[in-house]
Amino acid sequence: xxxxxxxxxxxxxxxxxxxxxxxxxxxxxxxxxxxxxxxxxxxxxxxxxxxxxxxxxxxxxxxxxxxxxxxxxxxxxxxxxxxxxxxxxxxxxxxxxxxxxxxxxxxxxxxxxxxxxxxxxxxxxxxxxxxxxxxxxxxxxxxxxxxxxxxxxxxxxxxxxxxxxxxxxxxxxxxxxxxxxxxxxxxxxxxxxxxxxxxxxxxxxxxxxxxxxxxxxxxxxxxxxxxxxxxxxxxxxxxxxxxxxxxxxxxxxxxxxxxxxxxxxxxxxxxxxxxxxxxxxxxxxxxxxxxxxxxxxxxxxxxxxxxxxxxxxxxxxxxxxxxxxxxxxxxxxxxxxxxxxxxxxxxxxxxxxxxxxxxxxxxxxxxxxxxxxxxxxxxxxxxxxxxxxxxxxxxxxxxxxxxxxxxxxxxxxxxxxxxxxxxxxxxxxxxxxx
Amino acid sequence: xxxxxxxxxxxxxxxxxxxxxxxxxxxxxxxxxxxxxxxxxxxxxxxxxxxxxxxxxxxxxxxxxxxxxxxxxxxxxxxxxxx
Amino acid sequence: xxxxxxxxxxxxxxxxxxxxxxxxxxxxxxxxxxxxxxxxxxxxxxxxxxxxxxxxxxxxxxxxxxxxxxxxxxxxxxxxxxxxxxxxxxxxxxxxxxxxxxxxxxxxxxxxxxxxxxxxxxxxxxxxxxxxxxxxxxxxxxxxxxxxxxxxxxxxxxxxxxxxxxxxxxxxxxxxxxxxxxxxxxxxxxxxxxxxxxxxxxxxxxxxxxxxxxxxxxxxxxxxxxxxxxxxxxxxxxxxxxxxxxxxxxxxxxxxxxxxxxxxxxxxxxxxxxxxxxxxxxxxxxxxxxxxxxxxxxxxxxxxxxxxxxxxxxxxxxxxxxxxxxxxxxxxxxxxxxxxxxxxxxxxxxxxx
Numbered sequence: 001x002x003x004x005x006x007x008x009x010x011x012x013x014x015x016x017x018x019x020x021x022x023x024x025x026x027x028x029x030x031x032x033x034x035x036x037x038x039x040x041x042x043x044x045x046x047x048x049x050x051x052x053x054x055x056x057x058x059x060x061x062x063x064x065x066x067x068x069x070x071x072x073x074x075x076x077x078x079x080x081x082x083x084x085x086x087x088x089x090x091x092x093x094x095x096x097x098x099x100x101x102x103x104x105x106x107x108x109x110x111x112x113x114x115x116x117x118x119x120x121x122x123x124x125x126x127x128x129x130x131x132x133x134x135x136x137x138x139x140x141x142x143x144x145x146x147x148x149x150x151x152x153x154x155x156x157x158x159x160x161x162x163x164x165x166x167x168x169x170x171x172x173x174x175x176x177x178x179x180x181x182x183x184x185x186x187x188x189x190x191x192x193x194x195x196x197x198x199x200x201x202x203x204x205x206x207x208x209x210x211x212x213x214x215x216x217x218x219x220x221x222x223x224x225x226x227x228x229x230x231x232x233x234x235x236x237x238x239x240x241x242x243x244x245x246x247x248x249x250x251x252x253x254x255x256x257x258x259x260x261x262x263x264x265x266x267x268x269x270x271x272x273x274x275x276x277x278x279x280x281x282x283x284x285x286x287x288x289x290x291x292x293x294x295x296x297x298x299x300x301x302x303x304x305x306x307x308x309x310x311x312x313x314x315x316x317x318x319x320x321x322x323x324x325x326x327x328x329x330x331x332x333x334x335x336x337x338x339x340x341x342x343x344x345x346x347x348x349x350x351x352x353x354x355x356x357x358x359x360x361x362x363x364x365x366x367x368x369x370x371x372x373x374x375x376x377x378x379x380x381x382x383x384x385x386x387x388x389x390x391x392x393x394x395x396x397x398x399x400x401x402x403x404x405x406x407x408x409x410x411x412x413x414x415x416x417x418x419x420x421x422x423x424x425x426x427x428x429x430x431x432x433x434x
Numbered sequence: 435x436x437x438x439x440x441x442x443x444x445x446x447x448x449x450x451x452x453x454x455x456x457x458x459x460x461x462x463x464x465x466x467x468x469x470x471x472x473x474x475x476x477x478x479x480x481x482x483x484x485x486x487x488x489x490x491x492x493x494x495x496x497x498x499x500x501x502x503x504x505x506x507x508x509x510x511x512x513x514x515x516x517x
Numbered sequence: 518x519x520x521x522x523x524x525x526x527x528x529x530x531x532x533x534x535x536x537x538x539x540x541x542x543x544x545x546x547x548x549x550x551x552x553x554x555x556x557x558x559x560x561x562x563x564x565x566x567x568x569x570x571x572x573x574x575x576x577x578x579x580x581x582x583x584x585x586x587x588x589x590x591x592x593x594x595x596x597x598x599x600x601x602x603x604x605x606x607x608x609x610x611x612x613x614x615x616x617x618x619x620x621x622x623x624x625x626x627x628x629x630x631x632x633x634x635x636x637x638x639x640x641x642x643x644x645x646x647x648x649x650x651x652x653x654x655x656x657x658x659x660x661x662x663x664x665x666x667x668x669x670x671x672x673x674x675x676x677x678x679x680x681x682x683x684x685x686x687x688x689x690x691x692x693x694x695x696x697x698x699x700x701x702x703x704x705x706x707x708x709x710x711x712x713x714x715x716x717x718x719x720x721x722x723x724x725x726x727x728x729x730x731x732x733x734x735x736x737x738x739x740x741x742x743x744x745x746x747x748x749x750x751x752x753x754x755x756x757x758x759x760x761x762x763x764x765x766x767x768x769x770x771x772x773x774x775x776x777x778x779x780x781x782x783x784x785x786x787x788x789x790x791x792x793x794x795x796x797x798x799x800x801x802x803x804x805x806x807x808x809x810x811x812x813x814x815x816x817x818x819x820x821x822x823x824x825x826x827x828x829x830x831x832x833x834x835x836x837x838x839x840x841x842x843x844x845x846x847x848x849x850x851x852x853x854x855x856x857x858x859x860x861x862x863x864x865x866x867x868x869x870x
Contacts, residue, residue, distance in 0.1 A: 114791070114799050197718045209798075210800055266710075288797075321470060339717045341717065353844060372699045427705055428701045428702050428705050430701075430706065432698050433686045437847075443739075448867045472801040475805065495866050
């Protein structure tokens with residue numbers, strides 16, 4: 001599998017009457033996109049907005065972010081199983097519009113009151129401390145503002161929002177057809193050097209079985225309670241992984257994060273130079289019995305051994321008891337002679353004096369911290385709102401009070417900001433012990 | 435939280451499916467629960483058997499409260515309640 | 518010229534050994550005993566205004582009086598920095614140093630420096646206090662390392678009196694206090710992770726960014742004799758509350774608890790209760806709240822006499838436990854414990870999800 005990723009950087013986005021990419025300027029036909037989105041009867045209203053870094057803007061109602069990509073050669077098309085048929089991807093050439101995202105915002109109430117399947121939306125400031133706290137504060141965004149029809153189930157809401165944002169993303173990327181890219185990166189793992197150590201990435205992910213729309217999907221199929229599997233990293237670059245589009249929250253990686261997975265890109269960069277990147281083990285975690293957790297840990301370790309790994313980067317997503325699965329996986333790998341480094345965010349509470357992690361195993365002697373997810377964040381008053389909400393529920397629970405979205409907001413965790421938690425080590429955050 | 439209750443002199447029987455986590459945080463009387471979303475019972479059982487299992491779990495917890503322990507101790511209810 | 522006060526025990530003040538450990542708090546002008554070693558390391562940079570001493574036993578047996586006397590004595594000298602110890606591997610002495618530093622830092626808002634071996638049990642208390650004004654430097658196990666210890670303390674005192682910004686523990690050489698600060702470093706996490714992995718594979722040394730922790734043992738509370746004569750209560754973190762969530766629990770990071778009366782109830786009717794919790798699938802709990810509050814089983818056991826009549830406390834306690842910070846949960850535990858004891862409860866059934 002050999003993939004060429006051609007880069008078309010975007011410095012500015014303009015809403016106009018045509019679709020065009022030239023010299024870093026992306027122009028999109030606003031009315032045409034709105035019309036395209038509204039063909040789905042589940043979406044009652046749709047409009048578009050453009051924001052850039054430094055704008056005195058707060059985006060509300062954020063459900064997902066996606067980077068525009070399109071395949072120009074090779075098998076299949078981006079977002080396989082979602083926008084089109086299930087076809088193997090990861091080969092040929094794919095164009096990407098870097099430096100920007102498509103932001104899916106939507107007003108949606110949801111039918112689930114609590115637990116894992118409940119809808120959530122996040123915020124993003126384009127200036128001030130809120131922008132500094134997020135990896136998305138420095139990118140340009142094409143924002144979709146949608147209002148869904150009343151009474152939609154979570155599954156309907158998820159599919160409607162996701163289809164809209166992915167269609168807009170692909171349509172935007174199509175402006176690059178026939179244009180010269182500013183650079184092309186080649187992604188090919190076929191050649192290994194036997195003297196280098198073999199490294200695998202073990203990626204924990206979770207889906208709430210009880211809610212079909214939830215969690216992470218592969219070729220559009222939500223990953224349910226299942227044993228670990230092997231995924232080629234090129235499939236991530238061709239947008240084969242997606243997430244629950246009703247739920248935007250900082251500690252849960254979004255579609256953009258899967259397209260630009262920092263650990264995949266880092267291991268690829270060092271492939272053939274310092275290590276052999278064997279690929280990615282996708283491990284569904286958060287088993288609800290301890291027995292299940294032990295089995296999935298053993299299973300992932302066994303797969304790593306079968307692939308011939310000398311070492312593994314272990315990471316995850318989610319919260320709470322899923323971390324037990326992760327630590328047991330580290331333990332299982334170490335016991336099978338596979339050296340591991342765990343990449344994870346920390347807790348610690350408001351003042352950083354609480355325990356950084358929820359569970360410990362002595363075998364986890366090599367941990368990289370991507371910083372804390374639950375330090376408080378004060379957001380100042382903002383000049384302008386973009387998005388479906390004027391008032392926001394900062395805390396999501398039955399009967400939660402609402403606050404004026406424009407006003408000063410005290411967030412009791414960075415995860416209320418999309419991109420506010422560095423899940424996989426793209427940034428230089430960590431926690432230092434004082 | 436259970437450790438604060440115990441520090442105050444109250445014996446605590448902690449019912450949890452994540453008993454290794456309970457052991458790690460050094461809770462002293464740990465009762466093995468069925469599963470995270472339903473520690474005291476099993477919805478896949480018919481209602482009378484589910485109720486009987488719940489009773490067994492609660493009784494095990496009460497026995498744990500009556501038991502002398504030296505450190506973290508796991509009490510396992512008899513999960514096979516049919517027949 | 519910076520003013521320092523040095524607090525040491527009677528032995529290091531040169532006033533006697535174990536037999537004098539009952540001495541109360543006293544003050545000697547300028548540097549005395551081991552404090553003289555510190556003064557010589559400090560040179561002209563700082564002056565030890567006085568040496569305050571106390572007996573190790575006195576401190577622990579008359580803690581309130583000793584603390585008051587110490588605080589008063591320190592206050593009158595108005596120092597910029599306080600030094601206590603070094604305590605090396607003496608647990609008793611180490612603990613008094615940590616407690617004194619913590620109290621002085623709080624009352625006078627000045628930085629305090631102590632020193633002891635990293636395995637001294639008092640280091641655990643130092644970490645629990647997590648006081649950003651208190652620093653503990655590592656020493657050798659015995660007083661054979663006194664000179665080096667005082668040299669390190671003197672250097673640290675100089676930096677503090679200059680008002681220097683003190684960086685992370687690993688860089689600056691003090692023992693970490695369990696305070697972790699979110700900061701940026703010079704390289705992305707992915708680069709640090711790959712470097713760390715390659716070092717580990719090659720058996721080269723590396724430093725983990727999050728050390729593994731171990732929790733303290735708690736002595737088990739004594740068992741209940743004659744269970745049917747004992748009052749039992751249910752506490753749960755499942756988040757089961759009356760439908761409508763009248764007390765506005767969040768689905769995560771709660772900071773308050775409630776108790777709900779079930780005195781008249783033989784069971785919890787589905788539809789009248791709901792589980793407010795963000796961390797597990799609440800569908801089962803909503804259909805059958807007994808999975809979190811097993812009232813039906815408890816009533817059955819009450820009817821059979823396993824639990825005595827009226828011995829099941831008529832309310833259950835709840836806090837949805839999702840993402841509850843340990844510090845908050847500790848406080849909640851203390852508050853619930855106080856309420857339980859006030860109501861004569863003797864044993865607890867704690868159901869966790």
